[in-house]
Amino acid sequence: MPPAFGPSALDALVGDLFPKGQKPAFGRTQRAREWRAGVLSVASREWLNQLKTTEYYEGRVEDLEKRLKLDAGRVQAASGNLSFFDFVDMLLGKxxxxxxxxxxxxxxxxxxIEYGRLLVDVCQGxxxxxxxxxxxxxxxxxxxxHLSDSSASELENILETWPADFQAWPYLRSSERSRxxxxxxxALEHLQQYKKGGTSPDQLPTGLALLGQRPLIAWHSDLHKCTTCADEYRQMPHSLAHSSYSCFFPQARASLARQMRTF
Structure with a gap:
């Protein structure tokens, strides 16, 4: 990503969000102009200048571009004329x-302004x-x-269903990405323990858990020995940790992932 990414480039990407081929032209309506001004009041020139000083600047801009292009693709794929509020509903979520x-x-x-805040959050975390x-x-x-051939084979299996598509990443909140x-x-700590012979294969993390919202390790009698894992189970009633949903896995693959030891 060239470091010259600036207000004009962002403004063009925001403009690409507007539905094409509608009459009157969607982007020229008063509501659309006011909405665009709200977005750019948050994702502003000043914010872009500050963003350039952050670590992984190019990677953050790539994520920002990806989010905007994915959103634009969803809007353009919608059938029929979109009302302004249908448009906003698609971008913010119902x-x-x-x-x-x-x-x-x-x-x-x-x-x-609310959509601008989402764009800013894409570049945080x-x-x-x-x-x-x-x-x-x-x-x-x-x-x-690895010393043990059987263990090596067990570990090889965890690579078979790793997600290759990270399109969901810019849709996660910055706090979720940090998590x-x-x-x-x-997970690396548990892998290291396993390679040293300290745990059984059934205690390896799964891909659905790593990138989803479940506790990282399936329940077992010695789970209390890991403070981090024990804390995750204690927090389950007060969080989404019990959910089986992971936006990194289409449902067809999620079913397979549950049956395999994966990352």
Whole structure:
């Protein structure tokens, strides 16, 4: 990503979000202009200048571009003429949109501000290049020499259904992305224990857990020995940790992933 990414490039990407081929032209309506102004009041020139000073700047901009292009693709794929509020609903998500409406924050500018905040959050927390680096490190560790052939084979199996598509990454909140990276770090600890012969194969993390919202390690009688894992189970009633959903896995692959030891 060239370091020259600036306000004009961002403005063009935001403009690409507007539905094409509608009459009157969607992007020229008063509501669309006010919404766009709201977006760019948050994802502003000043914010872009500050972003350039952050670590992994190019990776963050790549994630930002990916989010905008994915959103644009969804909007353009919608059939029929979209109303302004249909457009906003698609970009913010129904739950967030309805929450804003219930609070009386339905002005086009305010709705644009909320979308701008989502774009800013895409560039906070770990970028996708950090996730890729961690997955590469985990894979390298798994493939490194192991004393036991059977254990080596067991570890090889965890590579078979690793997710190759990280399109969901820019849709995760920055706090959720940080949580995934912390799970990668903790997963490496469990892999190291396994290679030393300290745990059984049934106690290896799964891909659905690593990138999803379940506790990292399936319940077993010695789980209390790991403070981090024990804390995850204690937090389950108060979080989404019990959910089997992972936006990194299409449902067809999720079913397979549950049956295999994967990352």
């Amino acid at each position: 739950q967030k949109y309805e929450q804003l409406i219930s609070l009386g924050l339905e002005s086009p500018e305010q709705l644009g 770990p970028p996708s290049v950090t996730l890729q680096a961690w997955l590469n490190s985990l894979e390298a560790f798994v493939r490194s020499p 995934v990276i912390s799970r990668c770090e903790h």
